[in-house]
Amino acid sequence: MAIEQVRWGVLGVARIAENWVIPAIQAAESARLYAVASRSQSKAEAAAARFGAEKAYGSYEALLSDPDVEAVYIPLPNHMHKEWSIAAVQAGKDVLCEKPIALNAEEAREMEAAAKANGRLLLEAFMYRFGPVTQRAIELLRQGRIGELHQVHTSFSFVMADDPANIRLQKEAGGGALYDVGCYCINAARMLAGREPRTASARLVWSDRYGVDMGGAAWLDFGDGLLGTIMPGFRSAGGTFFRVVGSQGVLEAPDGFLGRGEKARLWITVGGNTEEEVITLVDTYRLEVEDASLAIRGVQPPKFGAEPLDANMRVIDACFASDLANGRPVAI
Numbered sequence: 066m067a068i069e070q071v072r073w074g075v076l077g078v079a080r081i082a083e084n085w086v087i088p089a090i091q092a093a094e095s096a097r098l099y100a101v102a103s104r105s106q107s108k109a110e111a112a113a114a115r116f117g118a119e120k121a122y123g124s125y126e127a128l129l130s131d132p133d134v135e136a137v138y139i140p141l142p143n144h145m146h147k148e149w150s151i152a153a154v155q156a157g158k159d160v161l162c163e164k165p166i167a168l169n170a171e172e173a174r175e176m177e178a179a180a181k182a183n184g185r186l187l188l189e190a191f192m193y194r195f196g197p198v199t200q201r202a203i204e205l206l207r208q209g210r211i212g213e214l215h216q217v218h219t220s221f222s223f224v225m226a227d228d229p230a231n232i233r234l235q236k237e238a239g240g241g242a243l244y245d246v247g248c249y250c251i252n253a254a255r256m257l258a259g260r261e262p263r264t265a266s267a268r269l270v271w272s273d274r275y276g277v278d279m280g281g282a283a284w285l286d287f288g289d290g291l292l293g294t295i296m297p298g299f300r301s302a303g304g305t306f307f308r309v310v311g312s313q314g315v316l317e318a319p320d321g322f323l324g325r326g327e328k329a330r331l332w333i334t335v336g337g338n339t340e341e342e343v344i345t346l347v348d349t350y351r352l353e354v355e356d357a358s359l360a361i362r363g364v365q366p367p368k369f370g371a372e373p374l375d376a377n378m379r380v381i382d383a384c385f386a387s388d389l390a391n392g393r394p395v396a397i
Contacts, residue, residue, distance in 0.1 A: 068364060070358070071095060071136050071361050072134055073099055073100075074100040074102065074120075074129075074131070074134040074136070074137050074138070075137070076138070077102065077139070078112045079141070082138065083116075089350035089353065091116065093351050095358035095362065099119055099135075100118055100121070100122060101113045109121040109122055125149060125152075126152075129158065132157075135158065136159040137159070138160075140163050143165060143168060143238060144238050144239040147168070150187055151175070157183065159360075160187045161188050161354070162188070164190055164191050164377075165189075165239075165381065166374050170378040171375075173375040174374070176374060186360055186361060186367060187374065188369070190353060191248075191249070192349040192350045195352035195353050196324075196347065197346065198320070198346075202318060205333060211316050212312035213311055214310075215311060216294075217257050217258050217294075217308075218294045218306075219293070219307045220295070220306045221246035221250050221298075221306075221322075222242075222246065222298035222303040223299065223302065223304065224302055234275045235275070241279075242277075242279055243381055244381070246297040247281075247295060249305070251295055251377055252377050254295055258291060260287055260288075263286050264396055264397060265283050265394065265395055266286075266394045267281060267283035267387040267392065268282060268283075280301060281297065282296045304321050305321030305322040305323065306318065313336075315334045316333055317332040317334075327345065328345060329343075383396070383397045
């Protein structure tokens with residue numbers, strides 16, 4: 066069904082916007098890149114020319130005041146998510162905001178309340194969960210292929226260069242591994258488990274130079290015998306990974322949440338026999354934009370729109386609190 070394309074504006078020309086989300090907006094049938102904003106008019110004009118946007122604004126406020134902008138994508142640093150998401154919904158725009166949605170659960174609840182008060186959508190940009198690897202894994206688990214779930218393990222790590230200019234290492238901007246990649250581990254664990262964890266026990270490794278966490282591990286208790294671990298980090302090679310252990314078998318994603326290249330694998334081991342499913346990959350950013358755009362047009366509700374915006378942040382809050390308490394379990 067053909068629909069009128071949603072006119073998208075982008076607040077900021079961060080790398081994730083230029084390399085992935087703006088191309089996804091361009092590729093999505095239901096979306097159109099209409100405007101780009103930057104703190105610099107020249108940067109905004111350069112980005113608009115490069116990507117074919119109709120409008121370029123030298124401030125975020127100017128883009129939000131444009132009545133022709135219907136939806137806004139926010140790739141700004143973590144500490145700016147709350148301010149500009151609320152400003153956008155108050156300006157009558159629907160919003161797709163990068164993960165993590167906020168710096169804590171209280172901020173997330175304020176943002177959600179503002180969106181509801183203004184009748185706007187506010188969605189957290191976890192693009193991986195739209196992908197066929199994640200969706201197929203969830204399908205297999207809900208079918209009971211590995212029996213009753215007992216363990217969920219997720220990891221996202223890479224080796225980061227020691228660069229003070231990297232926003233991930235800037236404490237005041239909401240840097241740190243738990244915010245940056247741990248949010249993926251938590252979100253994936255929650256999705257695979259199919260329910261919310263009750264407590265978190267965490268130990269983090271902190272940088273004396275930057276004052277941010279560089280990595281760590283957390284143990285999640287989902288209740289009824291289901292336990293999980295997450296391992297995010299900036300100091301360890303590895304990429305993304307998940308492994309789910311059940312009463313009858315094991316499900317693994319050796320190529321990570323998204324896979325690499327054109328194909329990805331899932332391994333299902335039951336009774337000592339391992340089956341491999343090879344999955345053709347797609348642009349998950351485009352699927353994310355399509356989902357938001359179709360929801361804005363009222364064609365269908367957003368796929369993950371029913372999830373409270375504070376759900377992931379409450380686990381992150383508990384992990385930080387547990388680390389301060391030397392790993393003591395903290396209720397979520």
